[in-house]
Amino acid sequence: KSKEQGKNQYMFCTEEMKAETARKLKLIEDLHQALERQELRLYYQPQVCAKSKKIIGYEALLRWFHPELGIISPGLFIPLAEQIGLIGRIGDWVLMEACLQCKKHHLKGVSDIRVAVNVSIFQLQNPAFFNRIRQILEETQLEPHYLELEITESATVNEHYNIIELIGSLKKLGVSVSIDDFGTEYSSLSRLCDMPVDRIKLDIQFIRGIGQKEKNNAIICGIIGLAHTLGLKIIAEGVETKIQLDFLIENSIDEIQGFYFYRPVPPDELEQIILSSYNDLNRKNFVNRNSS
Ligand code: C2E
Ligand code: MG
Ligand code: MG
Ligand code: MG
Numbered sequence: 001k002s003k004e005q006g007k008n009q010y011m012f013c014t015e016e017m018k019a020e021t022a023r024k025l026k027l028i029e030d031l032h033q034a035l036e037r038q039e040l041r042l043y044y045q046p047q048v049c050a051k052s053k054k055i056i057g058y059e060a061l062l063r064w065f066h067p068e069l070g071i072i073s074p075g076l077f078i079p080l081a082e083q084i085g086l087i088g089r090i091g092d093w094v095l096m097e098a099c100l101q102c103k104k105h106h107l108k109g110v111s112d113i114r115v116a117v118n119v120s121i122f123q124l125q126n127p128a129f130f131n132r133i134r135q136i137l138e139e140t141q142l143e144p145h146y147l148e149l150e151i152t153e154s155a156t157v158n159e160h161y162n163i164i165e166l167i168g169s170l171k172k173l174g175v176s177v178s179i180d181d182f183g184t185e186y187s188s189l190s191r192l193c194d195m196p197v198d199r200i201k202l203d204i205q206f207i208r209g210i211g212q213k214e215k216n217n218a219i220i221c222g223i224i225g226l227a228h229t230l231g232l233k234i235i236a237e238g239v240e241t242k243i244q245l246d247f248l249i250e251n252s253i254d255e256i257q258g259f260y261f262y263r264p265v266p267p268d269e270l271e272q273i274i275l276s277s278y279n280d281l282n283r284k285n286f287v288n289r290n291s292s
C-alpha cells in the first residue's frame with residue numbers, strides 16, 4: 001500500500017511539474033507579444049534626499065499587465081525575457097519610455113530630477129549598447145546627466161566584456177551609473193574601487209535587518225563609510241519604517257527609496273506627486289525668502 005502511495009506521490013509531482021512547465025511556456029509565448037500589445041508599462045518610485053526629503057529622482061520599474069493573469073512582477077518575467085532573447089527589445093523600450101517621461105517633467109519646469117533605469121547584463125554585453133544609449137538621449141532630448149543606469153554587482157564581475165571601459169564611456173557621455181542591490185552578490189571591494197560608478201544602492205536585506213541584528217547595523221555603517229571614502233553617493237532601497245529611516249539618516253545615508261515615502265506609481269500619479277511636492281517646496285522657499 002505504501003508503495004502505491006509513493007507512486008501516487010511521484011505521479012502528483014510529475015503533474016505539478018508538467019503544469020509548471022506549461023505555465024512557463026504560455027508566459028513565454030505571451031511575452032513575445034506583450035510589447036506590441038502594449039501590455040508592458042513603467043511604474044516609477046520616487047527617491048528622496050535624506051536631508052531635505054526633496055524628490056531627487058525616480059526609478060523606472062516595469063510591470064506586465066497580462067490580460068488573463070493580471071499584473072506580473074518583473075522579478076518573474078525579466079529572467080524569462082533574458083532566457084528567450086527578448087530583453088534587448090524590452091530594455092530599449094524601457095529606456096526610451098523612461099527618458100521621455102523624465103524629459104516631460106523637465107519641459108513642465110521640474111528640473112533637477114533624474115530617472116534611474118535597470119539594465120540587464122545581457123543589454124550591457126551587446127556591443128551596440130553604448131550607441132543605443134546615445135541615440136535614445138538624442139531622440140528624447142534628455143540631457144545625459146539626468147539618466148542613471150542601475151547595474152547589478154554580477155554585471156561588474158563578468159569577464160565577457162569590458163565593463164570598466166563601458167562605464168567610462170557612459171560617464172564621458174554624462175550618464176550616471178549605480179550598482180544595484182549592493183552587498184548581496186559576490187564582488188570584491190577592490191573591484192568596486194576600479195568601477196567608475198557614481199552611486200551604490202544598499203540592498204533591501206540590510207534595511208530589513210536594521211534593529212534586528214547587531215552586526216547588520218555595523219555592516220551598514222561600514223558600507224556607507226566605504227562609499228563615502230570612495231567618493232560615491234549611497235542610497236538605501238526598501239525603507240519602510242521610521243526606525244529604519246532614522247538609523248540611516250543618523251549614519252549619513254545620502255538618499256532614500258522605499259514605501260515609507262512612496263510606492264512605485266503609474267506616470268499620472270507620479271506627475272501629481274512631483275508637481276505637488278515641487279510647489280510645496282517653492283512655496284516654502286518663497287515664504288522663507290519673504291520672512292527673512
Ligand atoms: P530592484 O531594481 O532592486 O528594484 C527595487 C524593488 O524593490 C522593486 O520591486 C520595488 O517595487 C521594490 N521596493 C521598493 N521599495 C520597497 C519597500 O519599501 N519595501 C519592499 N518590500 N519592496 C520595495 P519590483 O518592481 O518588483 O522589481 C523587482 C526587480 O525587477 C527590480 O529590483 C529589478 O531588478 C527588476 N526590474 C524591474 N524593472 C526592470 C526593467 O525595466 N529592466 C530590468 N532589466 N529589470 C527590471
Ligand atoms: Mg533597481
Ligand atoms: Mg535594487
Ligand atoms: Mg533589489
